[in-house]
Amino acid sequence: MSTDTTIAFLGCGSMNEAILGGLLAGGLPPSNVTVTVRRPERAKELADRHGVTALSNNENPQANSQAAAGAEIVIMGVKPVGIQDLAAGIAPALKPETVVISVAAAVSISMMEAELPEGQPVIRSMPNTPSKVGRGVVALAAGTHASEDTMARAKDIFSASGTVVVVPEEQIDAVSAVSGSGPAYAFYLAESMAAAGEKLGLDPETARILARDTVAGAGALLSEPDADAEALRIAVTSPNGTTAAALETFTAMGLPDVIEAGARAAAARAAEITAGLQK
Structure with missing residues (x-):
C-alpha cells in the first residue's frame, strides 16, 4: 500500500485497532491516520499508543465527518446497528473516489449504498479476531461501484492483518460461519x-x-x-x-x-x- 494513503477509522474497537496496528507496522505513517471514537479517554489512549490523530465524538459531534472528509479510505468499525446511520452521517463529507469499507457483520452492501452518494465505492469485509496478531482471515465483497483497482487497494490494506480472500456478497454469511465465528x-x-x-x-x-x-x-x-x-x-x-x-x-x-x-x-x-x- 502507498504510504501516502490517508485512512479514517470510524470507530476503533479491537478489530479496527488490529487493522490499524498492522498498517502502521507495515509502514503507513501515523500522520496519515485519523481515528474517531466516542470517549475522549479512548481517543487519548489511541493517540498515545499509535501516534495517530484521534477524535472524540462526545467532544466533537462532527468528528466522523471531519475524519471522512480528509480520507481516501474510510473504514467503518462501529456496531452493525450503527453502520447505516454512520454512513448517512458522513455521506455529505465524502469525496466521490473515497472507498468506504465496513467491518461490521450483517450489514449488506445495498444497505450501505442506500445511505451513501450514488456511485460511492463500497466494500463489505468480514475479518476475524486473529487479525489482532496478524494471523487473521479477512473476506472482502465488492460493492456495485468497487473496481478491480479498488479491491486491490483493499486487499493490500487487510493483508497486514492476515490472509485475504475475495468472495461474492452472497457468500459472506457462509464466510462468517466458518472463519468469522x-x-x-x-x-x-x-x-x-x-x-x-x-x-x-x-x-x-x-x-x-x-x-x-x-x-x-x-x-x-x-x-x-x-x-x-x-x-x-x-x-x-x-x-x-x-x-x-x-x-x-x-x-x-x-x-x-x-x-x-x-x-x-x-x-x-x-x-x-x-x-x-x-x-
Whole structure:
C-alpha cells in the first residue's frame, strides 16, 4: 500500500485497532491516520499508543465527518446497528473516489449504498479476531461501484492483518460461519480438551496448558505454505493407534455433522440479523 494513503477509522474497537496496528507496522505513517471514537479517554489512549490523530465524538459531534472528509479510505468499525446511520452521517463529507469499507457483520452492501452518494465505492469485509496478531482471515465483497483497482487497494490494506480472500456478497454469511465465528470453535475445542484432561486425572492448570498449546501448535502447522488439514491429520494418525481410536469415536458420535449444523446455525443467524437491520 502507498504510504501516502490517508485512512479514517470510524470507530476503533479491537478489530479496527488490529487493522490499524498492522498498517502502521507495515509502514503507513501515523500522520496519515485519523481515528474517531466516542470517549475522549479512548481517543487519548489511541493517540498515545499509535501516534495517530484521534477524535472524540462526545467532544466533537462532527468528528466522523471531519475524519471522512480528509480520507481516501474510510473504514467503518462501529456496531452493525450503527453502520447505516454512520454512513448517512458522513455521506455529505465524502469525496466521490473515497472507498468506504465496513467491518461490521450483517450489514449488506445495498444497505450501505442506500445511505451513501450514488456511485460511492463500497466494500463489505468480514475479518476475524486473529487479525489482532496478524494471523487473521479477512473476506472482502465488492460493492456495485468497487473496481478491480479498488479491491486491490483493499486487499493490500487487510493483508497486514492476515490472509485475504475475495468472495461474492452472497457468500459472506457462509464466510462468517466458518472463519468469522471459527476462532470461537477452536477456543471451544481447547476448553473441551482441557475438561477431558481433568476428567482423566490431570490437574486443571496442566490440562489447560496442554490443550491451549496443542491447539495453538496445530494452528501453526496449518499456517505453513501448502499445509492441508486432511494430510496433517493422516500423518499423525497411526493405524489402530490412540489417535485413531479418538477420531473413530468422534466420527461415530457425529462430530462432523455437529460442526456442519453449528455453521448452518451461524449463517442463518447472520441472515436474521441482516433482515432485522433493514430500514
